[in-house]
Amino acid sequence: MQNTPAHPSSTASSSTFFYGWIILLGGFLVLVVDGGVRFSFGVLVKPLAAEFGWDRGAITFAYTLNMLVFGFGQMMAGRLLDRYGPRVLFSVSALVASAGLFLTSRTSSIPELYLYYGVVTAVGVSGITIGVVSSTVSRWFKSLRGLIGGIAVTGTAFGHFAIIPVLAYSLERFGWRGSWMGLGVLVSAVVVPVALALMKKEPADMGLSPYETAGTSSVRRTFPVPDFSPREAFLSRSFLFVALAYGLCGFQDFFFVTQFIPFATDAGLTSQHASNIQGLAGLVSLAGVLVFPALTEKAGHGIPLSFMFLLRAVCYGLLVFSSGQSAIFAAALLMGFTLMATAPLAAAMTGDFFGVRNIGLITGAILWVHHTGGALGALLGGIGHDATGSYAGMFLACLLMAFTGAAACLGIRPPGGSLVPRAAKVST
Numbered sequence: 001m002q003n004t005p006a007h008p009s010s011t012a013s014s015s016t017f018f019y020g021w022i023i024l025l026g027g028f029l030v031l032v033v034d035g036g037v038r039f040s041f042g043v044l045v046k047p048l049a050a051e052f053g054w055d056r057g058a059i060t061f062a063y064t065l066n067m068l069v070f071g072f073g074q075m076m077a078g079r080l081l082d083r084y085g086p087r088v089l090f091s092v093s094a095l096v097a098s099a100g101l102f103l104t105s106r107t108s109s110i111p112e113l114y115l116y117y118g119v120v121t122a123v124g125v126s127g128i129t130i131g132v133v134s135s136t137v138s139r140w141f142k143s144l145r146g147l148i149g150g151i152a153v154t155g156t157a158f159g160h161f162a163i164i165p166v167l168a169y170s171l172e173r174f175g176w177r178g179s180w181m182g183l184g185v186l187v188s189a190v191v192v193p194v195a196l197a198l199m200k201k202e203p204a205d206m207g208l209s210p211y212e213t214a215g216t217s218s219v220r221r222t223f224p225v226p227d228f229s230p231r232e233a234f235l236s237r238s239f240l241f242v243a244l245a246y247g248l249c250g251f252q253d254f255f256f257v258t259q260f261i262p263f264a265t266d267a268g269l270t271s272q273h274a275s276n277i278q279g280l281a282g283l284v285s286l287a288g289v290l291v292f293p294a295l296t297e298k299a300g301h302g303i304p305l306s307f308m309f310l311l312r313a314v315c316y317g318l319l320v321f322s323s324g325q326s327a328i329f330a331a332a333l334l335m336g337f338t339l340m341a342t343a344p345l346a347a348a349m350t351g352d353f354f355g356v357r358n359i360g361l362i363t364g365a366i367l368w369v370h371h372t373g374g375a376l377g378a379l380l381g382g383i384g385h386d387a388t389g390s391y392a393g394m395f396l397a398c399l400l401m402a403f404t405g406a407a408a409c410l411g412i413r414p415p416g417g418s419l420v421p422r423a424a425k426v427s428t
Contacts, residue, residue, distance in 0.1 A: 003288025008115040019200070020140035020211050024148060026198035027133040028155035030090060033190050034129045036167075037097065037121075037183060041066075043167050043275060047176040048113070056262060058110055061380030064375040065118030065257050067250075071371030073126030077155045078135060078364030080127070085201030086136045089184040090323035093127025094191035100124050105357065128191055130156060131367040132338040134347035135360045141200040150293035157289055157340050158281025168275035169256030176255030227355030233362050238353050241411040244367045245305060248405040249342050251375030252312060252398050256335050259381040263391050267323050277329060281336025293348065301349055302412035307343045309409060317393040342370070349412075 039064050080089050100121030107113045134149045141148045163183075203209050233239050258291050260281075264274035288308075295304035315334035318327045350363045351392040377398075384394045 005337075008040060012394070018211055019206055019208065020137075020203065022198055023140050023200065024137055024152055026086075026194050027137050029194050029392055030260060031129050031130065031133055031153060031155030032159040032162070033094075033187050034133075034164030035161075035282065036123065037101070037125055037157035038129065038189060039158075039160045039278075040164055040183070041117075042258050042278065043164060043171060043271075044176060045258070045262050046265065046271065047171060052110075054110060055386050056380075057382040057386040059113070059378070060258050060378050062110075062113045062118045062203040063254070064379035066122040067254060067371045067375035068377060069119050069122035070126045070129075071368035071375070072106075073123050074131045074305045074367045074371070074388075075361060075364035076127075077127040077132050078360030081132045081135060081360040082358065084137070086132065086199040087195050089127050089132060090195035090199060091192050093124050094188045094195070095414075096122070097121055097124025097128065098184040098188040101180055101187065105180035105184070106345060112321050114172050124187075128187075129365045129367075130343045131346060132360065134344055135363050138359060139353045140210055147297060148292045149348050150289040151344075153340055153344040154286050156343065157282050157285040160285065160339075162282075164282065165269075165272075165279040166277050167405035168266045168272050171385040172272075175288050187331050201346050202291060217269065219250030219348070219392070227357040228353075230358050230365070231362050233350075233354040233358070234365065236354075237411075238413060239366075240368075241408055241413075242349060242366060244408045245307075245309075245405050245412065246346070246366055246370040247373035248309075248401045248408070250370035250375075251377035252316075252335075252386065254371075255377035255381040256339070258378040259391060259394075260332065262385075264328055267325065267328060269325065271330070281332045281339065284333050284336035285338075288337040289302060289340045291342055292338075293344050294349070296345060299401070300412075301345060301352075302409045305342065305345070305407035306406045306410070308338045309402045311338050313406070314401055315393050316399040316402060320392065320399055346370075368408075 041060075045056060045059050048054055049056065077089060077093065099118075100116055101122060103116035104113065109118055130153055133152055133155075137149055137152050142317070167179050167183065170182065174182070200206065257278075260278055261271065261274045263272055264277065269277070292304050292308060295307075309336055315331045315338075318334075320333040321327075346366045347359060347363045349358050350366065354362050380397075381391065383392050385391055423424070
């Protein structure tokens with residue numbers, strides 16, 4: 001492993017521009033597209049129900065399947081990233097995602113929706129999403145990993161904010177088929193050129209070392225960082241608490257993403273109004289993806305993440321006790337602020353707790369748990385509504401999960417003492 005210089009110049013003289021900032025820019029642009037694709041499914045639910053007469057449970061199962069495939073695909077994408085780097089992975093994944101979205105636009109049956117959106121699109125998007133981008137960026141920055149990852153992930157938040165209202169507008173003019181076809185074109189038109197022109201695997205490819213600030217006060221620099229094998233990481237106490245928190249987070253995230261627009265329109269909002277509110281939630285998440293990683297630099301990972309879940313408790317508490325438009329708006333903004341909070345921290349925790357040698361695979365495993373939880377949240381949200389005609393039960397479940405998640409996050413600790421395998425090699 002490359003030795004990291006003790007001072008920030010990132011590796012070169014103070015007058016030399018560090019290429020890691022270009023990697024950060026490229027990752028941001030890729031995640032703008034990722035945010036537009038992954039958070040847009042709620043716009044599709046009612047048009048599909050109107051055209052084909054399918055119920056919401058059947059439609060949202062496509063998203064559940066997408067999340068399951070997507071979560072597993074992230075582990076595979078992480079392994080491919082570790083081996084081949086981002087240029088190959090991002091380019092090929094974007095082409096597959098575009099094909100899946102184009103095929104989705106031609107859907108005429110439930111099995112086709114499940115195959116095209118649930119499988120093909122998921123496989124493609126899993127290679128251009130937060131886990132692989134954050135892992136790529138984390139290789140270039142030894143200091144401030146969480147904060148730098150948060151800056152990259154603002155791309156997803158910006159895509160959420162910008163693309164969903166545009167899709168809703170496009171739906172009115174071109175229908176859902178034309179809108180989804182256009183989204184497919186956008187994916188490859190942005191990601192492929194960025195990947196080929198800007199992305200590189202790691203600093204060593206350019207004779208550099210990761211960026212590191214001098215005299216950092218970050219709490220995560222106070223303990224050695226071992227290079228765990230995947231098996232050692234997965235069996236550690238740290239990973240188990242992280243996985244529990246991310247599973248609960250994912251359930252809440254994707255219940256909100258898939259069911260907020262249908263819920264809001266049921267409550268009397270127009271589709272465009274509801275889409276605008278969800279887009280605004282995406283804009284608010286820009287603040288969250290910067291605030292929470294910055295807090296982890298001073299307070300570690302557990303306390304800020306516990307605070308995140310407490311804010312979600314307020315969000316879902318509002319929806320349990322009120323269905324008024326003011327409560328819906330306030331809850332959406334609270335959820336938006338926390339929506340992307342865990343995203344940049346998965347790779348940061350992996351690098352801080354388990355080292356960077358297997359960062360793609362271990363980060364992918366954390367996000368697989370997150371999206372497995374998300375798959376359940378999306379599915380049960382649709383099924384619960386079909387069974388009861390209401391989302392009240394799901395709001396209550398998410399409220400209870402928020403308190404459970406807050407408690408779980410207090411157990412997140414950096415590996416140390418007996419948690420560090422004897423065979424682990426400490427990164428220098």
